[in-house]
Amino acid sequence: MTLIVDCHGHYTTAPAQHDDWRAKQVEAWKEGGKAPPYPTITDDEIRETIESNQLKLIKERGADVTIFSPRASRMAHHVGDQDVSAEWSHHCNNLIYRVTKLFPETFVGVCQLPQSPKADLKASIAELRRCVEMGFVGCNLNPDPGGGHFEHPPLTDEYWFPLYEEMCELDVPGMIHVSGSCNPAMHATGGFYLAADTVAFMQLMEGDLFARFPKLRLIIPHGGGAVPFHWGRYRGLADMLKKPALSEYIMNNVFFDTCVYHQPGIDLLADVIENKNILFGSEMVGAVRGIDPETGHYFDDTKRYVDALDITDEERHMIFEGNARRVYPRLDKLLREQGR
Numbered sequence: 001m002t003l004i005v006d007c008h009g010h011y012t013t014a015p016a017q018h019d020d021w022r023a024k025q026v027e028a029w030k031e032g033g034k035a036p037p038y039p040t041i042t043d044d045e046i047r048e049t050i051e052s053n054q055l056k057l058i059k060e061r062g063a064d065v066t067i068f069s070p071r072a073s074r075m076a077h078h079v080g081d082q083d084v085s086a087e088w089s090h091h092c093n094n095l096i097y098r099v100t101k102l103f104p105e106t107f108v109g110v111c112q113l114p115q116s117p118k119a120d121l122k123a124s125i126a127e128l129r130r131c132v133e134m135g136f137v138g139c140n141l142n143p144d145p146g147g148g149h150f151e152h153p154p155l156t157d158e159y160w161f162p163l164y165e166e167m168c169e170l171d172v173p174g175m176i177h178v179s180g181s182c183n184p185a186m187h188a189t190g191g192f193y194l195a196a197d198t199v200a201f202m203q204l205m206e207g208d209l210f211a212r213f214p215k216l217r218l219i220i221p222h223g224g225g226a227v228p229f230h231w232g233r234y235r236g237l238a239d240m241l242k243k244p245a246l247s248e249y250i251m252n253n254v255f256f257d258t259c260v261y262h263q264p265g266i267d268l269l270a271d272v273i274e275n276k277n278i279l280f281g282s283e284m285v286g287a288v289r290g291i292d293p294e295t296g297h298y299f300d301d302t303k304r305y306v307d308a309l310d311i312t313d314e315e316r317h318m319i320f321e322g323n324a325r326r327v328y329p330r331l332d333k334l335l336r337e338q339g340r
Contacts, residue, residue, distance in 0.1 A: 002317045003340060004303065005324040005331070006058075008175070008221055008257050008281030009066035009107075013053040014095060015045045022074070022088060029080045038091055046098055053285055055106060061303050063282075067324070067331065068096055069110040069140050073188055075179035077115045078147035085114035086123045093127065097134050105338065108331055109136035110175065113163075115145040117152070121163045128163070132170050137330040139167070141174035141218070143200050148183030148192050155200055155218075156207025164213045173217035173255075173327050176200045189287035197225025201254070205238060205246070210253045217253055217327050219279060223265060224256035228272045247274070255327055257281030258302050258319070261288050266305035275315045279323050280306060 017039040025035035058066060070092035077085055089112045096109045111131035113124035128139050141163070144150050153159045155176075167174055181192040197220050210216060220227070227234060238246055256273055259281045260266050269278065281302065288299040297304060306319055325332035 003065060003321045003335070004063040005280060005321050006063050006066040006282050006284070007219065007279040007324050007328075008259055008283045009054065009068045010071045010283065010286055011054075011068060011092075011096060011099065012071045012285050013049045014071065015041050015049055017041055017045075018091070018095060019074070021091070025084065025088065026079055029084050035084075035087065041095070043098070043102060046095070047102060050099060050103060050107075055103065057284055058106060061282075061284075061301050063303060064106070065331075065335070066107055066284075067110050067137065067328065068099060068107040069175075070096060070112040072140065072177050073180045075112050075140070075142065076147070077142055077145035077179055078117055078182055080116070082114065082116040082119040082123055085116040085119075086127070089114040089127055093131050093134075093136075097131075097136075100135065108334060109134065110138040110140060111136050113139055113141065115142050117145045121160070125163055125166045128166055128170065128172070132172060132330070135330075135334070136172075137328045137334070138172045139174050140177040142178050143176055143203075144178050144192075144196055146182075147179065148181035148186045148188075150199065154203040154207065156203055156209045161212075164209075164216050168213055168215040171215070171329050173219060175219040175221055177221060193287070194222055194225045197222050198227055199225075201225065201227045201234070201250075202237075204250060204254060205234060205243065206241065208249070210249060214253070217255070219255045219257060219327065221257045221259055221281060221283070223258065223260035223269050224273070228256065228269050231272045251277050255279055255323065258306055259283045259286075259300075260302070260305070261299040262292070263305050263308060266302070266309065270309050270311060270319075275311065275318055276323060278319050279327060280320045 021039055028035045093111045100107045100109045115124055143155055144152055178196040181188040186192045255277050257279045282300050284300050292299050
């Protein structure tokens with residue numbers, strides 16, 4: 001029987017004390033002071049936030065395992081400095097760790113990195129190591145920590161190489177995921193997220209990153225941004241740039257998820273992108289939480305879209321489970337240890 005593995009979940013329902021502390025931390029930084037002690041959050045409080053939200057919907061919609069990370073829009077790497085970001089990331093990741101221990105059959109951790117815009121990646125590498133030691137299976141990688149101004153070097157730049165080396169050594173993938181936008185011209189979830197996904201793919205296409213890091217695996221969420229819809233454009237650009245076919249030098253290392261919130265979009269994704277490059281994801285209780293008036297179902301109930309695809313059972317198995325086990329080998333090891 002196929003396990004339904006959701007590769008894209010965020011703790012968007014974290015206890016209120018957690019977000020309250022963040023507001024106080026930021027305020028203290030602005031005033032040149034020290035953040036107050038992090039509050040005590042009980043296991044029961046964590047259980048309540050999970051059982052009445054993500055876990056309830058997972059059971060209703062038929063998923064089994066969610067790869068779970070801190071709330072992306074609240075990573076806010078552009079707020080504060082490296083110390084602020086490191087402390088915030090530490091507490092966010094610890095909360096994810098506690099969820100995975102309370103619900104080990106359902107949630108597997110992916111970590112937030114403290115990518116303060118003016119800092120190097122040493123703190124991010126240290127946090128990645130710490131989280132992998134706690135059982136996390138990957139990380140979220142923000143290609144634009146500045147929050148919507150795209151001032152960071154492209155993902156193919158040597159700036160990123162120390163982190164990539166660590167990811168390859170630890171055998172963990174990264175999901176390309178920006179955070180909140182501080183650019184008033186760019187809406188966070190409707191503009192910044194999808195623009196960053198698309199920009200990231202083009203950056204990878206222009207460079208030759210995977211020749212240097214053949215083990216590096218990157219997931220571009222939200223269906224790959226605009227990429228599947230404009231696949232002909234990217235194939236044509238690759239030809240103009242004298243690059244090999246995309247299938248040869250990009251798509252052995254890059255994967256898209258199914259966080260696309262209507263059936264025609266999922267149909268197009270599966271028609272254009274090889275199934276070996278598609279991972280099931282929902283970003284459930286995330287950017288789009290309402291009910292689609294055209295279908296009567298929640299927009300982010302993406303499993304029903306994959307169920308409706310005109311593909312073979314084997315192809316559906318790969319989207320729901322097989323590809324996630326291959327892209328996240330530490331997840332595969334964990335599931336095997338659980339007898340799954």
